[in-house]
Amino acid sequence: MANHQSAKKRIRQIQKRRLHNKYYAKTARNAVKTLRGTSEKEAAQELLPKVASMLDKLAKKNIIHKNKAANLKSKLTKHVNTL
Template structure:
């Protein structure tokens, strides 16, 4: 456990930041799952709309350092390919 005042504050800040990051990560994953659900339902228009909504959320999670840029690029590429294949 932290002893000095500075290290106690660091611990408080780290916990607050961890919870905030977890919230952002969860939100990004939810948007990704919505796209997958729309694809599996077979509705291309809904999948396209869900993908348009998910892209900025995924990109902002990269900017904030929540998810690695290559993982987001890979996920976006795979989702776009699946949506394109529905046509």
Template sequence: MANTAQARKRARQAVAQNKHNSSLRSLLRTSIKRVRQAIEAGDQAKANEVFSRATSVIDRVADKKIIHKNKAARHKSRLAAAIKALA
């Protein structure tokens, strides 16, 4: 348990920040799953549409340093390659 007022406040802030980061991480995973589902369905038009929204989410999460920028680039690259392979 935190002993000082400052440490108690930082503990409270850490809980709130963890909750916020968890929701953003969940949004990231959901957007990636939506793209994968469109790819598996073989619908290239829908996959492109969902991919553009997912790209925005991936970049936003990476900018906030919730995931590393290289991981974001890797996700975008692999999804783009999978969509391109549908053609």
């Protein structure tokens, strides 16, 4: 258990940041799942830039690794092109 005031504050900050990061990561995962489940090419092409932007923002803020974002974007682009 934390004894110093600064350590207690740091714990509060970490919990708040963790919830924030968890929310945005989950939102991006749902967007990726939606894009993968889309069977119409026009709808998928419309959704792809939004999902790619979301992944780039998460990678920029270190919520997900930049290589993971790149891999996901690559796979999603391949998926949309094969539709």
